[in-house]
Amino acid sequence: MSDSVSPCLRGQPLLLVSPASKVWDSRAHIHMGLGYLAGSLLQHGYPVEIFEECVEPTSLADQLAGRQYGVVGISSPTPLIEEAWEAALVAKKAGALTLMGGPHLTLHPGESLTKPQVDLVVRGEAEDAIIEVMRALEADSGEAYEGGRRFRAEVWGSIPGVSFRDSEGTVRHNPARPLRQDLDNLPWPAYRLFPIERYTNLQPLTDGLQKNARAYTLLTSRGCPYQCIYCSKPITGNTWRPRSPEKVVEEWAYLVRELRATEIGVTDDVWNLNVDRAKDICRLLIERGLTDVPWVTIHGMRADRSDAELFRLMKQAGCKRVGFGVESGNQAILDAIKKGQKIDDVRAAVANAKAAGLQTMGFFIFGLPGDTEATMEDTIRLALELDPDMANFMMADPLPGTEMYEIVQRKGRLLATGYHDLAIHGEHARFEMGDMTAELVERKFHEAYRRFYFRPKRIWKRATSLDTWRRLPTYAGNFVRFFLKR
Numbered sequence: 001m002s003d004s005v006s007p008c009l010r011g012q013p014l015l016l017v018s019p020a021s022k023v024w025d026s027r028a029h030i031h032m033g034l035g036y037l038a039g040s041l042l043q044h045g046y047p048v049e050i051f052e053e054c055v056e057p058t059s060l061a062d063q064l065a066g067r068q069y070g071v072v073g074i075s076s077p078t079p080l081i082e083e084a085w086e087a088a089l090v091a092k093k094a095g096a097l098t099l100m101g102g103p104h105l106t107l108h109p110g111e112s113l114t115k116p117q118v119d120l121v122v123r124g125e126a127e128d129a130i131i132e133v134m135r136a137l138e139a140d141s142g143e144a145y146e147g148g149r150r151f152r153a154e155v156w157g158s159i160p161g162v163s164f165r166d167s168e169g170t171v172r173h174n175p176a177r178p179l180r181q182d183l184d185n186l187p188w189p190a191y192r193l194f195p196i197e198r199y200t201n202l203q204p205l206t207d208g209l210q211k212n213a214r215a216y217t218l219l220t221s222r223g224c225p226y227q228c229i230y231c232s233k234p235i236t237g238n239t240w241r242p243r244s245p246e247k248v249v250e251e252w253a254y255l256v257r258e259l260r261a262t263e264i265g266v267t268d269d270v271w272n273l274n275v276d277r278a279k280d281i282c283r284l285l286i287e288r289g290l291t292d293v294p295w296v297t298i299h300g301m302r303a304d305r306s307d308a309e310l311f312r313l314m315k316q317a318g319c320k321r322v323g324f325g326v327e328s329g330n331q332a333i334l335d336a337i338k339k340g341q342k343i344d345d346v347r348a349a350v351a352n353a354k355a356a357g358l359q360t361m362g363f364f365i366f367g368l369p370g371d372t373e374a375t376m377e378d379t380i381r382l383a384l385e386l387d388p389d390m391a392n393f394m395m396a397d398p399l400p401g402t403e404m405y406e407i408v409q410r411k412g413r414l415l416a417t418g419y420h421d422l423a424i425h426g427e428h429a430r431f432e433m434g435d436m437t438a439e440l441v442e443r444k445f446h447e448a449y450r451r452f453y454f455r456p457k458r459i460w461k462r463a464t465s466l467d468t469w470r471r472l473p474t475y476a477g478n479f480v481r482f483f484l485k486r
């Protein structure tokens with residue numbers, strides 16, 4: 001069976017898809033990866049649309065029934081891979097060629113190519129690869145076989161980062177594509193393709209900045225050189241690539257002035273690795289009058305890469321809230337998870353941020369390898385001592401490809417059942433190890449929420465906050481989830 005017409009040659013647009021989870025319902029931020037891919041495609045003249053299932057009023061099947069797309073590109077982190085394969089099936093049934101990419105595909109590209117509905121996989125960053133894929137499709141759009149579409153190796157074998165089935169049906173993985181260094185010359189994400197009014201604001205799980213915000217995210221750098229054992233970094237590895245402050249602020253101005261952003265989230269892994277560069281970004285924001293739109297560092301900053309001047313400049317530059325990955329209140333556990341951070345660094349950073357007038361947020365993890373009742377108690381005590389405006393307690397999540405996953409395989413008992421259960425969404429432990437039982441981890445996790453949020457001063461602060469009343473339904477849901485169980 002063979003069909004020779006290249007779908008992309010029919011002049012149909014591409015559809016870039018991010019599937020929604022079936023098991024959790026959480027923050028919806030614009031997908032920067034898809035935004036960047038769309039930016040690159042538009043720059044090269046390929047029409048493209050974005051479909052983030054979690055904010056769309058229609059199903060993917062309805063979207064594809066209403067409009068013909070030549071290529072459907074699907075993005076997936078590990079916990080969403082089953083939903084992503086389903087999306088590929090829907091796209092295949094609608095007659096599109098299917099292309100997959102993102103963190104899970106980079107970790108396990110061959111696994112998805114065992115699914116006949118998946119035609120091509122791109123590993124790693126793909127702004128350049130997707131253009132080469134589109135050009136290759138013009139030369140060879142493959143032949144359909146029951147076991148999956150097959151492609152000619154002479155056309156496809158030389159595109160770095162691509163995995164495909166060759167004419168014999170053998171899965172081939174081309175060599176990896178080196179990471180692009182000049183981030184300044186990448187086209188900006190195609191921000192206008194996101195229906196921004198349908199996205200939630202940047203940290204609604206914990207607190208909101210504004211209701212109905214036009215909440216955009218922005219990347220000032222990519223990657224992180226640290227090697228925390230629980231962190232999954234298939235796309236960037238242990239590298240860090242900064243953008244120049246000038247280019248960052250140019251994009252920031254576009255979000256504020258052209259797209260009328262009402263809040264901005266810096267979504268880097270570690271935006272302040274180079275403290276001087278972080279300060280330069282703040283100085284430029286101040287100089288260019290871009291301080292009125294509040295911004296947050298969504299995923300946390302490195303506490304050990306900061307000083308009092310940085311927080312003062314951030315405050316002047318319009319920053320409202322900073323987050324810190326504190327993780328554990330026990331130094332031996334912090335060392336064991338290779339956080340590369342001292343508890344005193346965290347104490348100093350939180351104190352400096354508060355002194356500068358910034359709201360603070362701390363991320364804490366329970367059930368790390370080596371954790372005991374006593375070390376988790378240290379974590380709760382550190383949270384109480386630091387007393388950030390918000391504390392986000394989580395249970396350790398052993399994502400495949402991480403050192404923690406290997407440790408759990410060797411010494412622990414994995415409790416997660418399937419990929420979807422590897423998401424940070426529920427209130428159950430994903431593994432046990434030695435004397436560290438799920439019961440113990442879940443008990444300390446719920447205890448942390450109770451002891452942190454049920455202090456008289458905290459209750460008073462919440463009760464007197466306008467935001468609390470606005471967000472009562474969310475808080476009521478979280479109350480049941482985090483406080484009443486166990």
Ligand code: B12
Nearest residue numbers: 032033073074075077078101102103122125126232423424
């Ligand atoms: C911002 C962010 C979020 C935001 C926004 C979601 C999003 N998908 O963008 C929020 C807070 C909502 C979020 C949620 C989750 N996240 Co998150 N998130 C990040 C973070 C910090 C940055 C992502 C980013 O913007 N990267 C920059 C862009 C340019 O890169 P990119 O997205 O990887 O896209 C490039 C390539 O992957 C590739 N690509 C991506 N998609 C596709 C599709 C096709 C067709 C092709 C060809 C290529 C391709 O090309 C893109 C351009 O170069 C990363 C850490 C990181 N550095 O990657 C974690 C990260 C991606 N998240 C992760 C996880 C686990 C989640 C959740 C599952 C958490 C949970 N609930 O359990 C959810 C999943 C939500 C979802 N739909 O994806 C993990 C994924 C690990 C893994 N093995 O899969 C990461 C790597 C964090 C970590 N270190 O553990 N996340």
Ligand code: SF4
Nearest residue numbers: 224226227228231269
């Ligand atoms: S510092 Fe953050 S991004 Fe870097 S490895 Fe550790 S958890 Fe991952």
